[in-house]
Amino acid sequence: QQQVKQSPQSLIVQKGGISIINCAYENTAFDYFPWYQQFPGKGPALLIAIRPDVSEKKEGRFTISFNKSAKQFSLHIMDSQPGDSATYFCAASNKGTYKYIFGTGTRLKVLA
C-alpha cells in the first residue's frame, strides 16, 4: 500500500532553472517529512526535512513547501545545477516510530 505518492517520475531542467518535485501522503498521523538525495551507486542522504507546524523551510537553494490541509509537500530546487542531477525521494514518518514510508523517487537531470 503506497502511502506517499511522488511525482514526476523524471524531470529535466535547464541549468539555472527551478526543479519542483511533489509528494502527497494519506496518513494524517505522519509528522516528519524528509527529502533524500541519491547519486548513482550511493546510499540516500538527507537533504532537508520539515515538520507540519511550519509551511516552508529553506536551506540554501533547497526549499520544502508544506500544505497540511491538502496533505501535500514539495521540494523546490532554485538555480538548479548539473551537480544536482540525482534521484530524489520524499518520505514520511510518525515521530519516534522510526518507520519511514518513501515515495517512488524522481530522477532529476539538469542540463548544462
Added chain:
Amino acid sequence: NAGVTQTPKFQVLKTGQSMTLQCAQDMNHEYMSWYRQDPGMGLRLIHYSVGAGITDQGEVPNGYNVSRSTTEDFPLRLLSAAPSQTSVYFCAISKTGSDTQYFGPGTRLTVL
C-alpha cells in the same frame, strides 16, 4: 554514508541459497533498519531494531530474518533466496531522539 558499512558490495546467488548481508556502524546509534530499493518502488522497510535484542517487522519482511545482539551490528539473513529478492539493500541508522537517518552504501544482490 557516515559510520555505516555494508558487506558485500555485490553478490550473486542461485535460487535456494542462503546468505547474510552485513551492516555495521561505529556511531553508537540505537536504531538500525534494512530497506530494499527496487526500480519504481522507492525504498521499502524490511526490518528494524530500536536497540540490542529488539527487532520488529517493516513493510516487506517475508523471506528475511534479522537479529541484533550488539549495538554495532544488524545482519540481514536470506534463508532461501528467490529471484524476487533481487534488489539493492540499504542499511540505515538513527539516533534515538533524532529523525535523521544515515544510510550505508548498499549491497546489490542478484538471485538467479
